[in-house]
Amino acid sequence: MTYNINEKGYYGTFGGAYIPEMLYPNVEELRQNYLKVMAEPDFQKEFNALLKDYVGRPSPLYFAKRLSETYHTKIYLKREDLNHTGAHKINNTIGQILMAKRLGKHRIIAETGAGQHGVATATVCALMGLECIVYMGEIDIARQAPNVARMKMLGATVVPAKSGSRTLKDATNEAIRDWINNPVNTHYIIGSVVGPHPYPDMVARFQAVVSEEIQWQLKEQENTTKPDYVVACVGGGSNAAGAYYHFLEDTDVKLIAVEAAGHGVESGESAATSVLGKEGIIHGSKTLLMQTQDGQITEPYSISAGLDYPGVGPMHAHLYKSDRAEFIAITDDDAMKAGLKLCKLEGIIPAIESSHALAIFEQKTFKPSDIVVVSLSGRGDKDLDTYIKYFDLS
Amino acid sequence: MNRINQKLKENKKLLSIYFTAGYPNLDDTVTIIKDLEKSGVDMIEIGLPFSDPLADGPTIQVSSAQALKNGMTTEALFKQLKDIRKSVKIPLIIMGYFNPILQFGVEAFCKTCADIGIDGLIIPDLPVDVYNDNYKAIFEKHGLINVFLITPQTSVERIHFIDSISKGFIYMVSSASVTGSSSGFGDEQTKYFKRIADMNLNNPQIIGFGISDNETFTTATKHAKGAIIGSAFIKHLTNESDKSISNFVKSIR
Numbered sequence: 177m178t179y180n181i182n183e184k185g186y187y188g189t190f191g192g193a194y195i196p197e198m199l200y201p202n203v204e205e206l207r208q209n210y211l212k213v214m215a216e217p218d219f220q221k222e223f224n225a226l227l228k229d230y231v232g233r234p235s236p237l238y239f240a241k242r243l244s245e246t247y248h249t250k251i252y253l254k255r256e257d258l259n260h261t262g263a264h265k266i267n268n269t270i271g272q273i274l275m276a277k278r279l280g281k282h283r284i285i286a287e288t289g290a291g292q293h294g295v296a297t298a299t300v301c302a303l304m305g306l307e308c309i310v311y312m313g314e315i316d317i318a319r320q321a322p323n324v325a326r327m328k329m330l331g332a333t334v335v336p337a338k339s340g341s342r343t344l345k346d347a348t349n350e351a352i353r354d355w356i357n358n359p360v361n362t363h364y365i366i367g368s369v370v371g372p373h374p375y376p377d378m379v380a381r382f383q384a385v386v387s388e389e390i391q392w393q394l395k396e397q398e399n400t401t402k403p404d405y406v407v408a409c410v411g412g413g414s415n416a417a418g419a420y421y422h423f424l425e426d427t428d429v430k431l432i433a434v435e436a437a438g439h440g441v442e443s444g445e446s447a448a449t450s451v452l453g454k455e456g457i458i459h460g461s462k463t464l465l466m467q468t469q470d471g472q473i474t475e476p477y478s479i480s481a482g483l484d485y486p487g488v489g490p491m492h493a494h495l496y497k498s499d500r501a502e503f504i505a506i507t508d509d510d511a512m513k514a515g516l517k518l519c520k521l522e523g524i525i526p527a528i529e530s531s532h533a534l535a536i537f538e539q540k541t542f543k544p545s546d547i548v549v550v551s552l553s554g555r556g557d558k559d560l561d562t563y564i565k566y567f568d569l570s
Numbered sequence: 571m572n573r574i575n576q577k578l579k580e581n582k583k584l585l586s587i588y589f590t591a592g593y594p595n596l597d598d599t600v601t602i603i604k605d606l607e608k609s610g611v612d613m614i615e616i617g618l619p620f621s622d623p624l625a626d627g628p629t630i631q632v633s634s635a636q637a638l639k640n641g642m643t644t645e646a647l648f649k650q651l652k653d654i655r656k657s658v659k660i661p662l663i664i665m666g667y668f669n670p671i672l673q674f675g676v677e678a679f680c681k682t683c684a685d686i687g688i689d690g691l692i693i694p695d696l697p698v699d700v701y702n703d704n705y706k707a708i709f710e711k712h713g714l715i716n717v718f719l720i721t722p723q724t725s726v727e728r729i730h731f732i733d734s735i736s737k738g739f740i741y742m743v744s745s746a747s748v749t750g751s752s753s754g755f756g757d758e759q760t761k762y763f764k765r766i767a768d769m770n771l772n773n774p775q776i777i778g779f780g781i782s783d784n785e786t787f788t789t790a791t792k793h794a795k796g797a798i799i800g801s802a803f804i805k806h807l808t809n810e811s812d813k814s815i816s817n818f819v820k821s822i823r
């Protein structure tokens with residue numbers, strides 16, 4: 177069994193490109209070119225240089241001493257929170273903006289939920305001098321005002337998605353509709369390992385730098401390239417895909433995917449897609465998604481806007497169904513507690529998404545000799561309001 | 571012979587109307603179908619509403635959301651249509667996104683359609699190649715015609731491929747857009763209509779997206795076998811103080 181994508185664009189039975197004919201030329205153009213372009217030495221050089229000098233890579237692999245003592249195991253944090261713009265999202269947007277330029281596209285569109293991917297897209301568009309339009313649910317615009325302001329400062333146009341439930345899923349629909357309406361000059365920078373093939377694979381490859389670094393950083397610090405566990409939160413699945421990528425086929429390395437349970441998996445207010453989802457089609461991909469019996473896509477819930485997506489990338493659907501990864505659901509409350517604990521023990525304020533990954537140490541026991549790498553996918557600045565309200569800090 | 575093929579043989583330009591099942595009210599579906607037939611419409615596309623209609627503009631988004639709120643489901647639609655062939659003779663096509671069909675079960679869905687007397691399906695997000703590899707046999711077993719789309723961006727090679735798989739007509743999307751967004755046809759469109767007409771494909775073409783009145787209908791059917799109206803008809807059901815379906819159809823041709 178392989179955990180990578182096959183030549184038809186599927187991970188096991190998940191993936192593919194279930195798109196209207198109107199999108200076929202765009203997606204096909206990308207499919208035919210993405211591997212070729214990524215393999216060009218010139219592309220590699222520019223991508224790596226920007227990751228180093230602009231994003232600030234490599235991101236540290238930090239041995240969290242006090243956290244490790246608390247949980248009696250060896251915990252390393254992969255510090256994606258220290259990247260420019262504060263999360264792993266920028267690895268992907270740097271890659272895709274270079275791709276867009278090589279495909280001759282000069283108009284960039286993106287969807288965003290919490291605004292992290294929107295900010296990362298607006299940032300690279302400013303860097304390259306390209307027009308940027310970000311679709312964002314009307315409800316998210318209201319609750320993520322600082323990121324809306326950031327995007328505007330960076331020169332992006334933020335368009336409210338007013339359809340459906342007016343959150344991330346609908347922002348994605350609007351971005352796809354925009355692409356249908358602008359098939360020639362526009363590139364759609366999707367923010368996670370979701371959407372039609374080749375997006376999940378392309379985004380995973382741009383994020384793969386994370387596990388590539390983990391390998392040599394661990395070699396320096398532990399004299400092995402293999403952790404025992406890699407842990408990451410999963411919204412669409414891009415930070416997890418990046419942290420897993422070079423370990424996918426090596427089953428000595430155990431993978432843990434952490435989903436948002438919201439108020440509890442059975443509460444009716446949850447985003448634990450693997451458990452609650454059924455196989456279906458969302459945003460052009462066959463994957464697991466939360467839906468009614470009748471096949472209508474339902475609204476997820478999580479305190480963290482970045483995990484609030486009713487689907488999951490096809491790679492992760494396959495990792496779930498094949499038992500290659502262990503899936504754990506963490507509630508709002510447990511995530512918030514784990515976030516605060518990291519602040520107190522290590523002096524790091526994590527994004528609430530990442531706090532979900534940290535919360536597993538309360539649920540699962542590791543051996544003292546285990547090396548557990550946790551993807552600290554983002555920093556908590558964007559979540560201060562939520563932290564303040566939740567812990568009554570004002 | 572399938573009613574669609576029969577209809578395509580008639581020596582006239584065809585008018586096909588799309589509407590969202592269960593809109594404006596849950597139980598309007600059958601009344602609307604009967605009224606459309608009485609008004610002389612040639613073919614009907616019954617929209618199975620979906621929560622996330624990617625290829626549709628605001629009008630059909632809103633009608634779909636309302637229909638779902640009204641309680642429309644796949645099962646409810648089939649129940650409403652159960653006796654439709656006792657009165658309605660013109661071709662009926664169900665247009666819906668793939669996920670609800672997948673959840674119902676493709677085989678069960680096709681079988682129920684055949685039992686009712688549905689003639690064809692339009693599933694915009696079921697790609698031609700996936701259909702060809704996985705579902706063609708099921709559709710054909712139940713005598714259903716699957717209709718594929720082409721757009722101004724579709725390559726000549728792909729148009730020929732789509733033509734080779736099609737068994738009824740080709741749905742020609744008038745311009746690069748979601749439904750309901752165009753206002754009139756310019757040079758670019760007429761050139762595209764002519765270019766496709768000159769290809770002499772095996773399957774006749776019916777043009778949809780952006781057809782809203784007599785003028786756009788006439789322009790489209792100059793180069794094609796027929797035209798499909800969707801958003802404009804739904805707007806008529808929604809806005810006009812005169813909701814008469816026959817008056818709407820008369821205004822088109």
Ligand SMILES: Cc1ncc(COP(=O)(O)O)c(C=O)c1O
Pocket residue numbers: 263264289290292293367368369409410411412413414415416481482483527529530553554555
């Ligand atoms: C900090 C952070 N982590 C994780 C995610 C979830 O996305 P993904 O699962 O694609 O990594 C987001 C999404 O906005 C995020 O901002």
